[in-house]
Amino acid sequence: MAGLFITIEGVEGAGKSTQIQMLLKRLVGIGVPALVSKEPGGTPLGRELRTLLLSPHASGEKWCPESELLLFYADRAQHIATVIRPALEAGRLILVDRFEDSTRAYQGAQGIPEATMDKLGEVVLGRLRPHMTLVLDMEPAESLERVRVRNAAAGETFKETRFDNETLEFHTRVRKRFLAIAQRDSQRVALVPADRTPEEVHEAIWAHLTPLLRSSGHPVE
Ligand code: TYD
Numbered sequence: 001m002a003g004l005f006i007t008i009e010g011v012e013g014a015g016k017s018t019q020i021q022m023l024l025k026r027l028v029g030i031g032v033p034a035l036v037s038k039e040p041g042g043t044p045l046g047r048e049l050r051t052l053l054l055s056p057h058a059s060g061e062k063w064c065p066e067s068e069l070l071l072f073y074a075d076r077a078q079h080i081a082t083v084i085r086p087a088l089e090a091g092r093l094i095l096v097d098r099f100e101d102s103t104r105a106y107q108g109a110q111g112i113p114e115a116t117m118d119k120l121g122e123v124v125l126g127r128l129r130p131h132m133t134l135v136l137d138m139e140p141a142e143s144l145e146r147v148r149v150r151n152a153a154a155g156e157t158f159k160e161t162r163f164d165n166e167t168l169e170f171h172t173r174v175r176k177r178f179l180a181i182a183q184r185d186s187q188r189v190a191l192v193p194a195d196r197t198p199e200e201v202h203e204a205i206w207a208h209l210t211p212l213l214r215s216s217g218h219p220v221e
Pocket of ligand 1: 016104
């Protein structure tokens with residue numbers, strides 16, 4: 001069986017983590033050799049980059065957008081080399097929580113030109129592309145409210161707030177970029193309305209995925 005590379009994208013609070021766990025359980029349940037990873041932080045070194053990227057620094061210094069961009073790509077290069085490619089070569093299905101489209105959406109919304117990401121993407125990804133990308137779509141006003149409730153419940157220990165603290169206007173631009181990616185690359189990207197129950201969103205994702213699973217020789221009843 002061929003390896004499969006699936007990415008899940010969307011604005012904060014759209015329910016990616018819940019959906020990834022539901023999907024993993026179903027895939028493993030039917031015997032697909034699936035594993036889950038994420039960006040930033042899918043490797044031990046990447047987890048250090050994740051802290052550097054998302055937690056406020058004691059000095060109060062903030063990354064300039066270009067440094068931030070390079071760190072996301074450094075995390076990705078390491079992740080591809082040590083986790084994604086080996087999984088695909090072993091014929092596994094790897095499900096990744098955020099990938100290149102998050103860079104295009106978030107760093108794009110911060111003003112990094114598309115051409116810059118094209119160049120860096122060429123270095124870091126080469127010809128690697130996800131077989132399928134699921135964009136969980138919902139109104140940022142609604143999804144950010146979910147994040148606010150989640151963060152409040154996590155209390156003071158919740159430190160990864162880098163983009164959670166951005167304005168609604170910023171997240172609206174991020175969403176627009178995800179929508180544009182889905183429209184431009186409709187062969188690869190499936191847009192999944194996420195303002196539904198977790199079960200409904202899961203069934204929509206499953207419906208998108210089953211033809212790909214079947215055509216890759218994975219057993220789907
Ligand atoms: P994550 O913690 O997975 O976000 P969430 O839990 O909201 O899904 O992702 C961390 C943050 O990093 C998120 O705000 C999006 C941002 N990000 C980028 O800005 N660029 C990137 O390339 C990636 C992978 C993530």
